[in-house]
Every structure is written in C-alpha cells, then in structure tokens.
Amino acid sequence: MEQKEKIKGRTEIATLGEFGLIDHLMADVTPQNKSTLIGVGDDAAAVAAGQKEAVVWSTDQLLEGIDFDLTYFPLRHLGYKAVTVGVSDILAMNARPEQLMLSIGVSSKISVEALDDLYAGVKFACRELEVDFVGGDTKPSVTGLTLHVTVLGRSERKKIVRRNGAKLNDLICITGNLGAAYMGLHLLEREKRVLQGIDNPEPQFAGYEYLLEKYLKPRARKDIIDALDEEGIIPTAMIDLSDGLSSDLMQLCKASKCGARIYLERIPIAKQTSAMAEELHADPVVAALQGGEDHELLFTVPLAMQEKIMGLGLVDVIGHITADSTGCFLVTPDGSDIRLKAQGFVESEEC
Amino acid sequence: MEQKEKIKGRTEIATLGEFGLIDHLMADVTPQNKSTLIGVGDDAAAVAAGQKEAVVWSTDQLLEGIDFDLTYFPLRHLGYKAVTVGVSDILAMNARPEQLMLSIGVSSKISVEALDDLYAGVKFACRELEVDFVGGDTKPSVTGLTLHVTVLGRSERKKIVRRNGAKLNDLICITGNLGAAYMGLHLLEREKRVLQGIDNPEPQFAGYEYLLEKYLKPRARKDIIDALDEEGIIPTAMIDLSDGLSSDLMQLCKASKCGARIYLERIPIAKQTSAMAEELHADPVVAALQGGEDHELLFTVPLAMQEKIMGLGLVDVIGHITADSTGCFLVTPDGSDIRLKAQGFVESEEC
Numbered sequence: 159m160e161q162k163e164k165i166k167g168r169t170e171i172a173t174l175g176e177f178g179l180i181d182h183l184m185a186d187v188t189p190q191n192k193s194t195l196i197g198v199g200d201d202a203a204a205v206a207a208g209q210k211e212a213v214v215w216s217t218d219q220l221l222e223g224i225d226f227d228l229t230y231f232p233l234r235h236l237g238y239k240a241v242t243v244g245v246s247d248i249l250a251m252n253a254r255p256e257q258l259m260l261s262i263g264v265s266s267k268i269s270v271e272a273l274d275d276l277y278a279g280v281k282f283a284c285r286e287l288e289v290d291f292v293g294g295d296t297k298p299s300v301t302g303l304t305l306h307v308t309v310l311g312r313s314e315r316k317k318i319v320r321r322n323g324a325k326l327n328d329l330i331c332i333t334g335n336l337g338a339a340y341m342g343l344h345l346l347e348r349e350k351r352v353l354q355g356i357d358n359p360e361p362q363f364a365g366y367e368y369l370l371e372k373y374l375k376p377r378a379r380k381d382i383i384d385a386l387d388e389e390g391i392i393p394t395a396m397i398d399l400s401d402g403l404s405s406d407l408m409q410l411c412k413a414s415k416c417g418a419r420i421y422l423e424r425i426p427i428a429k430q431t432s433a434m435a436e437e438l439h440a441d442p443v444v445a446a447l448q449g450g451e452d453h454e455l456l457f458t459v460p461l462a463m464q465e466k467i468m469g470l471g472l473v474d475v476i477g478h479i480t481a482d483s484t485g486c487f488l489v490t491p492d493g494s495d496i497r498l499k500a501q502g503f504v505e506s507e508e509c
Numbered sequence: 510m511e512q513k514e515k516i517k518g519r520t521e522i523a524t525l526g527e528f529g530l531i532d533h534l535m536a537d538v539t540p541q542n543k544s545t546l547i548g549v550g551d552d553a554a555a556v557a558a559g560q561k562e563a564v565v566w567s568t569d570q571l572l573e574g575i576d577f578d579l580t581y582f583p584l585r586h587l588g589y590k591a592v593t594v595g596v597s598d599i600l601a602m603n604a605r606p607e608q609l610m611l612s613i614g615v616s617s618k619i620s621v622e623a624l625d626d627l628y629a630g631v632k633f634a635c636r637e638l639e640v641d642f643v644g645g646d647t648k649p650s651v652t653g654l655t656l657h658v659t660v661l662g663r664s665e666r667k668k669i670v671r672r673n674g675a676k677l678n679d680l681i682c683i684t685g686n687l688g689a690a691y692m693g694l695h696l697l698e699r700e701k702r703v704l705q706g707i708d709n710p711e712p713q714f715a716g717y718e719y720l721l722e723k724y725l726k727p728r729a730r731k732d733i734i735d736a737l738d739e740e741g742i743i744p745t746a747m748i749d750l751s752d753g754l755s756s757d758l759m760q761l762c763k764a765s766k767c768g769a770r771i772y773l774e775r776i777p778i779a780k781q782t783s784a785m786a787e788e789l790h791a792d793p794v795v796a797a798l799q800g801g802e803d804h805e806l807l808f809t810v811p812l813a814m815q816e817k818i819m820g821l822g823l824v825d826v827i828g829h830i831t832a833d834s835t836g837c838f839l840v841t842p843d844g845s846d847i848r849l850k851a852q853g854f855v856e857s858e859e860c
Contacts (some may be wrong), residue, residue, distance in 0.1 A: 168620040179624070196643075215661060264522060281537070290548060301573055306612065
C-alpha cells in the first residue's frame with residue numbers, strides 16, 4: 159500500500175470534500191438484496207419490513223475535538239444531542255424513530271459518574287421521543303471520546319420521503335429558525351478563549367440562552383412529522399438541516415435534479431442570532447446558510463399546498479423549486495441573485 | 510457536573526469492567542415499543558418486520574490504537590475485518606446479514622488512496638457475504654482513525670437464536686479453532702518491536718501465515734449458519750467468539766442461567782498457534798481461552814443432536830451445559846477442574 163501511494167501520488171481528502179469523498183468511495187456500489195429499498199444517498203437507508211412497511215436506518219458519529227469540546231459541552235447535553243442527531247435523519251425520511259443504539263469509545267479521563275451523565279441525557283431524549291434505547295458497544299479509546307449513534311425508524315413504504323422527489327414550482331419549506339446553533343458555538347468558543355487560564359471563570363451568556371440551547375441541546379422535530387401526518391401532507395422531498403441551508407438545499411436539488419430560488423428576507427432568523435451576529439461583526443444570513451447543526455427540517459411540497467402548509471403555523475416557505483439548468487440562488491431584497499455554493503455563497507450575478 | 514464529581518467521588522471505569530459498565534449504564538432501560546423484539550444483552554437487537562420476520566441489528570466500533578495498529582495493519586484487511594466483526598454478531602443470532610453501513614472518522618494522515626484500499630476491503634467482504642453496502646458517515650477526526658460498522662440481518666422470528674436458551678446437558682459446540690488471531694497479533698507486535706528503527710524491515714512471518722490471516726482478515730462463519738439451516742438444526746443458544754472462549758462462554762451461561770464443563774483436550778487449536786505459543790513461551794490454551802477476536806461461533810444444541818452436529822464436519826463439541834449452581838469449569842486431562850473467569854482461569858479445584 160505504501161508503495162502504491164508513492165507511485166500513484168497522494169490525494170488529500172480535502173480536495174474532494176465530504177460529499178465528493180462519499181461519491182468517490184461509493185461510486186461502484188449497487189445494492190443486490192431485494193430487501194434493500196433505499197441505499198446510499200439519502201438521510202437514511204431503508205429495508206423491507208413486511209409487504210407495506212419499511213425499517214429506516216441511520217448512523218452518525220460525534221467525535222471529540224471535531225463535534226464537541228468537553229471544556230464546555232456538558233455530557234448530559236452531549237448525550238441528548240447525540241439522540242437528536244441520529245433521530246433527525248429518520249424524521250427527514252418522514253419515518254418514526256423507534257430504536258436507538260449508542261456505541262462509545264471512552265478515554266481514561268472519563269469517570270463512571272461522567273458516563274452516567276452522558277447516558278442520562280441519552281435516556282431523557284429517548285423517553286421524550288418514545289425511542290427504545292437497545293444497547294450498543296462500549297470500549298476504551300486512546301483517541302478521545304467517540305460517540306456513535308444508530309437509529310431505526312419505521313414508516314409505511316408509500317409515506318417515505320426521499321431527497322429526490324422535489325418537482326418544478328414546489329414550495330421550499332423550513333421549520334424553526336436557522337443559524338442559532340452556529341452562533342451558540344461561536345459564543346461558547348469566545349468565552350473559552352476569553353476565560354482561558356482564569357481560575358473561577360464566569361462566562362457571559364446572559365441574553366443568549368436560546369443560542370446555547372440550540373447548539374448544546376437541539377430538539378429533534380418529531381412534532382413536525384406528527385403535524386404533517388395529521389394534516390395528510392406528504393412532502394415531495396425532505397432533508398435534515400445539519401450542514402447549513404446552502405449545502406443541504408443543494409444536496410436536495412442535486413438528488414431531485416432541480417434548481418431552487420430562496421428569498422433572503424424569508425429565511426427565519428431568531429433575534430438572539432441576529433444580536434449575537436452583530437456583536438461578533440458577522441452576518442446572520444451567513445450563519446443560516448453555512449452554519450449547520452440546526453437539525454431543523456427542509457422539505458418541499460406542491461404549490462397547491464401553500465395554504466395547508468402555512469396553516470400548520472410551524473413552517474416558513476422560503477422559496478420554490480426551479481428547473482435543473484437554473485442552479486440554486488439566493489434572492490436578496492434588492493433583487494440580486496446570488497448563486498449558492500455548498501460552503502455558502504460566493505458568486506454574484508445581477509438579474 | 511464537575512462539582513458533582515468532586516462531591517460523589519470518582520469511580521474509574523476499570524473498576525466495573527466492560528460488561529459491568531454496560532450492566533450499570535443500561536440497568537434502568539426497558540423497551541416500550543411493541544416493535545422491539547430483543548433489546549440489550551445479546552449479540553444484536555431485533556425489531557419486528559412483518560408478522561413472522563425480524564430485522565436483526567448490531568453495531569461495532571474499531572478504534573485506532575485499541576483495535577488496530579496502522580504500522581502493520583493493511584487498510585484493505587482492516588476494511589475486510591470490520592465487515593467480519595459486524596456480520597459475526599448477526600450470524601450469532603442465526604440471522605442472515607443483508608445490509609451494512611460504515612462510518613469513519615479520518616485523520617489527516619489518511620489519503621484518498623488509503624481510503625480506497627480500506628473501502629476495497631469492505632466491498633470485497635460484502636460481496637463475499639452477499640451483504641449490501643448502503644453507506645454511512647464520513648468526517649474528519651483529530652483523534653486517529655475510527656471505524657463504526659452497523660449491520661442489519663434478517664431471520665424468521667422462530668429461528669432467532671439468543672444467548673439465553675442453553676439447557677442442562679446441551680452440548681457446547683465451537684467452529685474452527687481458537688487462539689490463532691491472538692497469536693497473530695503477538696507475532697505482529699513482536700516483529701514491530703524487533704524491527705523498530707530499522708530502515709528496510711523484513712519481518713519474519715514464514716510458517717505463520719495462517720495466524721496473520723486469522724488476525725488481519727478473519728472470515729465470518731456464514732457457512733455455519735447455512736450448514737445448520739440445511740440440516741434443520743436450530744441451536745438453543747449462540748454467541749460470537751470475540752472476547753475469548755472463557756469470557757464468551759460465561760456470557761452465554763450467565764444469560765442462560767446455567768453452568769458448563771469444557772474439556773481442555775477438546776479445544777481445537779491450530780498447529781501454527783501451538784508452534785507460535787511455544788516460540789513465545791506461552792500456553793496455547795490461554796490464547797484460546799483469553800485471546801479473543803477469533804470470530805468463530807460458540808453454540809449449544811440438545812444432547813440428542815450429537816450425531817447430526819458431528820456429521821456436519823464443521824464443529825467441535827468441547828463440553829456440556831451443567832446446572833446453574835455449578836459454575837463454569839475447564840476439565841484438564843488429569844481430571845482437575847479449573848474454574849473459568851471472564852479473563853481466563855485462575856482458581857484450581859481438584860475433583
């Protein structure tokens with residue numbers, strides 16, 4: 159292998175990016191078993207369960223130093239968040255989460271009491287979401303704390319919503335508001351920097367509690383799946399907002415082979431998000447587009463459902479689906495079109 | 510949380526052990542959903558799939574520095590082994606593996622070409638086992654390479670085999686031979702030590718290729734599940750041999766509320782394992798009892814099936830199940846009974 163690398167040269171993973179890497183690694187993989195209903199390329203996979211149902215299945219990892227910093231992330235919240243991260247992928251398929259496994263790699267700095275806290279958060283979230291916690295794997299780690307959450311959900315096959323069903327003129331809907339988790343993270347990082355080396359640090363969070371909660375303890379939007387079901391609404395496409403609106407919308411459009419236009423002034427941003435952005439001399443729209451970890455849902459419905467979807471009172475319509483060749487654009491209040499890129503927007507095109 | 514730890518004191522995880530830790534963390538967890546057929550405490554969980562079938566589900570992690578050392582573990586083999594580790598848990602439930610997800614945390618030292626090798630091993634093993642590779646999660650890691658494999662399998666509900674069904678006088682059967690993977694690891698570790706700092710190292714593996722294969726590229730025993738099925742044999746209890754015969758047999762006996770007697774001279778040990786043990790001044794039986802990572806199957810069948818099970822030509826009968834109160838014993842050729850402990854045997858009791 160070493161020799162092969164020297165001959166072929168070395169390609170850094172960064173040159174492909176996360177999505178490019180998955181495309182590259184999974185390019186030659188095709189499911190063969192008839193029980194495999196959905197393979198690579200969605201928020202979750204799905205396998206047959208009887209004639210009419212499907213078991214929907216997702217897996218996520220949370221790694222110390224990448225996804226969380228234990229200097230300020232309470233383990234109880236981390237456990238709660240791990241459940242949200244896993245469950246959100248199941249919800250994004252319009253399925254109901256039912257079982258969860260958590261595997262952890264535990265470094266020696268973690269005590270049994272600390273793990274009790276982590277598990278208390280997992281159990282609390284599972285109870286809230288009516289998910290059975292059915293085990294997992296525990297082993298020592300020399301590489302920091304690692305969490306791995308896998309979730310099984312269930313849905314009638316005909317109600318499963320994938321990323322690839324958005325159609326021309328469909329409305330683009332999002333739940334909650336965006337950018338708050340990203341601003342919560344920035345706030346925590348700022349206080350960590352400012353208070354480094356101080357004996358009894360007193361971080362300044364007053365007025366920004368909502369941002370901390372959105373980052374440390376985001377709630378999975380099971381209420382949305384319930385509300386859609388009650389109203390008999392099946393979205394045409396759906397995705398969990400985990401990588402930022404821009405990146406996730408582009409994933410949905412790529413899968414659905416379509417374009418999109420979203421309107422800047424319609425993107426819901428919480429007051430605390432705007433206030434924090436101002437304090438940090440940052441743009442709250444950038445936080446919404448690029449920030450990620452919102453764990454809200456982005457979905458599309460036919461134009462004819464506008465009234466019904468607005469009637470839920472839980473959703474903002476931020477734009478609509480366009481033809482494939484047009485690309486994905488953010489429309490600013492002055493009428494400019496800005497082309498979205500996976501890591502936010504960079505290229506400006508006047509109308 | 511910090512404060513709570515100081516007040517309550519700190520309990521080190523090592524004081525509970527891996528199994529004690531899981532028992533502690535999962536003590537108050539009870540499944541509530543009717544679709545949950547098997548929760549914590551087996552090789553895999555199981556959920557309903559239609560009226561008669563179940564989806565069986567396992568998760569395993571392989572962490573750099575704990576489960577593998579990249580100085581000598583070829584990534585292609587690591588990918589292959591990750592599949593074996595995951596699939597073995599499904600086979601140990603007497604189910605057929607059908608789908609697999611792999612999530613990886615990738616440190617910056619890993620190139621795209623190296624990942625290609627890792628994935629080539631995963632894909633090869635999946636093709637061999639007729640398992641669909643349906644995706645996973647890829648993200649950067651600052652803490653070394655982490656692999657997380659989850660597998661779904663399928664079985665008729667009535668054919669699922671758990672750990673808890675062993676009955677008095679049942680025969681204890683194992684597949685393949687034991688201790689070879691452990692000796693393979695020791696050989697690799699020895700060559701690493703000996704050759705440290707040498708420019709063009711030429712490790713001495715001649716005559717021990719089988720041990721390397723058993724450690725680096727163990728095969729999942731799907732052939733056994735097929736053979737049992739063809740003969741209409743459903744074991745009363747089964748477990749994947751991953752932690753060593755002693756520990757795994759005790760797990761099975763604990764779940765089945767029974768004891769066991771196994772006979773030292775019946776434990777199958779390969780010639781290379783014995784030769785390597787002699788070279789290292791070690792006891793091959795200790796390797797078999799404590800070594801782990803064999804990924805063979807340990808199962809029990811009623812005494813009446815002795816002829817049928819021996820007729821398979823794939824299995825060794827190494828002992829039988831006894832009453833709960835008697836404990837688990839290894840019987841030596843001279844008639845001594847040695848009480849098994851989770852980490853091998855320590856206490857000697859004469860008959």
